[in-house]
Amino acid sequence: MPAWVIDLLERLNSTFIVDGRWQWFVSGLGYTLLISLFSVLLGLVIGVFMALMRLSNNKLLRGISGVYIDIIRGTPTMVQLLIIYFIIFGNVHIEKWIVGFIAFGINSGAYIAEIVRGGILSVNVGQTEAGRSLGMTHKQTMANIVMPQAMKNILPALGNEFVVLIKETAVIGMIANIDLVGAARKVQSLTYDYLVPLLSIAVIYYVVIKIISTVLSKIEKGMRKADKR
């Protein structure tokens, strides 16, 4: 066997096998996915509310969501995470992954708000008029007629946002070494080997994202088929 192969196997061994270090990667991937999933859900809730505020007739509500979206989109995610961790939760003991998903959720909410707003605007105004002409309130019309149609339109963009979030959660490393990147860094600090841990997590990220985007595009295709009927 050539020397470089032996060397590589040795490095793989010290990255994954020794002391059961593979478990760090498994748990890191778990946290990465957990934080991404909760973030996108929180972001969706915030996003829907912000989009509705943005489209409301009330000037104050419109203003609040406008400022929120503007500030979140105008500052780096990392800075937002640090502010939330060190300032807002500075004196509170709270699990770091929770801080992470709150920060990423708030961040993602601003982007999702714009996605949702676009989705709502894409629903024909005749739908709202039909609902209102039947005596339904604005809220009933939104909840039963406009939002279900808007959601269908925004699902692809939402899936995309989830994929973006999976990658962005790597920033959690600023406050805690719990995610995939954290696993690589822990191994690195013990073995002084950068190459294998970093390439390994790159491969893991790539494969996970590939799987998720394939599933999402399958769902999207299925939905478009249902439209044709």
Place this chain on the structure above:
Amino acid sequence: MIKVTGLKKHFGDLEVLKGIDQHIKPGEKVVIIGPSGSGKSTFLRCLNLLEVPTEGEILIEDESITAPKTNVNKIREKMGMVFQQFNLFPHLTVMDNITLAPIKVKKMAKAEAEKLAMELLNKVGLADKADSYPAQLSGGQQQRIAIARALAMTPDIMLFDEPTSALDPEMVGEVLEVMKDLADGGMTMVVVTHEMGFAREVASRVLFMDGGYVVEEGTPEEIFTNPQNDRTKEFLSKVL
């Protein structure tokens, strides 16, 4: 039943309705005709506040709908509206399209709403389409469902905004048939249409609108065979 006084509507600088006074009595079938841009659709949409009048007063069954404190939703329950583009809810089955408002607005029990919906579907001749989605239906069928949906709220007044203008010619008849049945049943109707045959046959009164005014009105007999106004004559000579 409907009393309109001094109704005006501006869109920015554009004055679409320039002062309309109308009194529509229970059971009347008022058909509004006129060239496009004459304000007839806007007038109809003002009646259930899909357009908010700039000036003037509208009373529906003696209640002002233009007063600031009015519960608009309550008044809209009494008025069904049928649109040119049908506006069925594409994500719901025909059955759900019809039962949604009775269940949500009138808090009707689901079973009761479905029973009512089946009666209405029978009435418009589409009982076998209850489980279909709007996209699976022809334009004429969609419009008949839209009429059934409006009727499910048991309105006192039905408004029709060019209900056959988006239909293929061979489907116009089936929709007009349903509307005639409704008229025969005594429903108060306000219909904006280009179907002169329908106006002639069904209307108790025809309004001819042009340039934001009701230029001439009368029985179909008077309007179609003996129009007085020059604009009415000119319009009718083009469409008849």
